Amino acid sequence: MSKYILIFFLFTHVLNAQTIDDLEFGTDTTLDIVSWNIEWFPKNSSTSNYVEEILRNLNADIYALQEIDDTILLEQVVSNISGYETYFKSSYYGGLAYVYNSNTISVNDQYEIYTSQQYWNAFPRSPQVLDCNFFGKNYILINNHFKCCGDGFLNLNIFNDEENRRKQAANYLKQYVDSNFSFKNVIVLGDLNDNLVDPNVHNVFINIINDTLNYFFADINIAQNTSANWSYPSWPSHLDHILITNELFQDFSHPTSRVEVIKLDEYMSGWNNYENNVSDHRPIGLKLKTDALTFNDKIIQQEKKIVKVFDIFGLEHIKKKPGINIILFDDGSYKKEFYIK
DSSP states (O other): OHHHHHHHHHHHHHHHTOOGGGOOOOOTTSEEEEEEEEEEEOSSTTHHHHHHHHHHHHOOSEEEEEEESOHHHHHHHHHTSTTEEEEOOOSSOOOOEEEEETTTEEEEEEEEOSOSGGGTTTOSSOOEEEEEEETTEEEEEEEEEOOOOOOSOOOTTOTTOHHHHHHHHHHHHHHHHHHHOTTSOEEEEEEOOSOTTSOGGGOTTHHHHTOTTTEEETTHHHHHSOGGGOSBTTTTBOOEEEEEEGGGHHHHHSTTOEEEEOOGGGGTTSHHHHHHHTOSSOOEEEEEOOHHHHHHHHHHHHHOOEEEEEETTSOEESSOOSEEEEEEETTSOEEEEEEOO
16 A cells, blocks of 8 residues: 555656746647636736746747736847737737747738727637648738626627627637638637537527538537536636638647647646746647648658657667667757657
């Protein structure tokens, strides 16, 4: 019995020993997008340092951020991360931002939609559009932060009912994508402040969910499963979502593609430390294995030739050996690869 207690203790100790330096998400073989509500950034004088470390280590191609209170400080944070740029756009205070890797993302346009007063009830913060290319393939991202709160019951007869406002916003977004991006690779994401799995009569996303030919909430399995993996543990609920259009269904079905809530609190000594210093929301990330990258991988494989192979101790080998290999190519680049015979 004591042996199992010791094993459990050691396993728990290893988990608790994780730090932000151990964070991983983005890869060179996927398009990596992260949506994150940073709860009125910054919370305190430590927040910016934490956020800088997190953004750097997650290594995503695009971050769609919400609740940015100090835009100047966020710009300073991003300026410390090599290759990344930030973007804000609002005719009034909005708190939305994009941060992206300029080495992998080429921006075509950035703008807001539904900015006029008639839409303010549905959108307290105007949705922010990023039109960009990733290795030559075009994507449209729409960053959002829907109205919060409510009682969980959708009342269509009350114009200011919080659930009704969120349903209006969801329907407007669907209408906009249907009308303007019918053949585009569209990703709608952000803090949408409502649950995907509410009963139909109270589900603010029901019109989108029912259009299965054109739309899919990539994080639906997260919403349907254990609360341990939800984006808003304090309630607990899952409020941060990533919606894709049918043009991306095939890419998302690839074995390498996935969506996950990134549990930053496990890298910061627990939830209390994370919530007190960074945010009450966990980020949610999407990894897509795109045909653009598949094509690019083939080009790289054709052009590059392996010059040398080393093990982790720097010893050169004729061919790859089981374990970690460091592979040097003829163009001077290298990569680490774990090889199983």
